[in-house]
Amino acid sequence: MSNIFDNSIKGKVVLVTGASGYIGRNIAHALSSHGANLILVDTNQKKLKDLKISIERNNASVDIICKDLTRKGSIELIKKMIEKKYKKLDILINSIGFVGTSKMKGWNTGFKNQSKQAWDCSIETNMTSVFFLIQALHVLMKKSESASIVNISSMYGEYAPDKKIYEGTKINNPAAYSVAKAGLNHMTKWLAVELGPKIRVNAISPGGLFRNQDKMFVKKYAEKTLLKRMATEDDIIGPIIFFASDMSKYITGQNLIVDGGWGT
Ligand SMILES: NC(=O)c1ccc[n+]([C@@H]2O[C@H](COP(=O)([O-])OP(=O)(O)OC[C@H]3O[C@@H](n4cnc5c(N)ncnc54)[C@H](O)[C@@H]3O)[C@@H](O)[C@H]2O)c1
Incomplete structure (x- = not known):
């Protein structure tokens, strides 16, 4: 039996989107410590540069690309860069997100005030951009011997919110977030069918992460x-x-809910 624990990330070419974010930068650090060749994409240039410096301290290989993934031109540029340098892509982790902390008007608010602009931005960022990135990059992933796509979704793509936990706080749970993540979950299954057997496609649906929110919440x-x-x-x-990694090499089309038992 092959040793699936030692070499499943080492030497792999990995693209992480939303890499400047809380989850994205932790993924980048973890993958670099396992010997991955990283390509990190985000719109936040300062955080991308800081991340590159801290990862390179561990002698890991890292390229950063500061681009907006909702734009077709950005996706084409990323594809060209990977094609030129590596000719293939092994792992794609989509951690891009339009999340609750955004200050856009009509986003973190109750039902009546949720705006079309915020709705469109959520669908575009959390769902549509992921589809078109995969559509562009799957050709490079087909050249890998162990291609895997991981979409970071949310438990709210699966569960309806409990309004009681938000009462008396400034935190809301906009419909467009859950709707986009539910779409991402279904897209994960659809793409697993379309891209198998060469490329596996799965989703992780985290519960809420602690970020010093309101104590009552x-x-x-x-x-x-x-x-x-x-x-x-x-x-x-x-x-x-x-x-x-290859630890899950017989798993595709799945959504793993990592919620501490919230939805049990
Ligand atoms: N924080 C949570 O509680 C939580 C829970 C469940 C799921 N998630 C999901 O995890 C993922 C990461 O979340 P996070 O908490 O790290 O959020 P975050 O806001 O820290 O990270 C998201 C990153 O995406 C980048 N981004 C946004 N729009 C972009 C675009 N158009 N092009 C390129 N980059 C863009 C942002 O600059 C940011 O760095 C998201 O998909 C989020 O929905 C988060």
């Missing part, structure tokens, strides 16, 4: 989980590496 949220706490980045990285 954190307390009520934690009480709803079986593990009595919100998630941390560390809780999410293991499942991502599992889906990215």
Whole structure:
């Protein structure tokens, strides 16, 4: 039996989107410590540069691309860069997100005030951009011997929110977030059918991550989980590496909900 634990990430070419974000940069660090060749994409240039410096301290290979993934031109440029340098792509981790912290008007608000602009931005960023990136890059992934795509979704793509945990806080749960993530979950299955057997496609659906939110929210949220706490980045990285690597080589079209038992 081959040793699936030692070499499943080492030397692989890995693209991480949303790499400047909380989850994206933790994924990047974890993959670099396992010997991956990284290509990191985000719109936040300063954070991308800082990330590159901190990863290169560990002698890892990393390219950064500061581009907006909702634009077709950005996707073409990323494809050309990977084609030129590596000729193939082994692993794609989509951690791009239009998330609750965005200040866009009509986003973090109640039903009546949710705007068309925020709705479109969520669908475009959380769902549509992922589809067209995969459409462009799957040709390069077909050249890999162990191609894997991991879409970072959300438990809210699966579950309806519990309004009680938001009462008395400034936190909301906009419909367009859940709708986009539900679409991403279905897209994961659709693409697993389309891209198999050469490319596996799976999703990870994290529960809420602790980010010093309103104390009352954190307390009520934690009480709803079986593990009595919100998630941390560390809780999410293991499942991502599992889906990215050959450890999950007979799994495709799945959505792993990493929610501490919130939805049990
Ligand atoms: N934070 C949570 O509680 C939580 C829970 C479940 C799922 N998720 C999901 O995990 C993923 C990462 O979330 P996070 O908490 O790290 O959020 P984050 O906001 O820290 O990271 C998202 C990153 O995506 C980048 N981005 C946004 N639009 C982009 C675009 N058009 N082109 C390129 N980059 C763009 C942002 O600059 C940001 O760095 C998201 O898909 C999010 O929906 C987060």
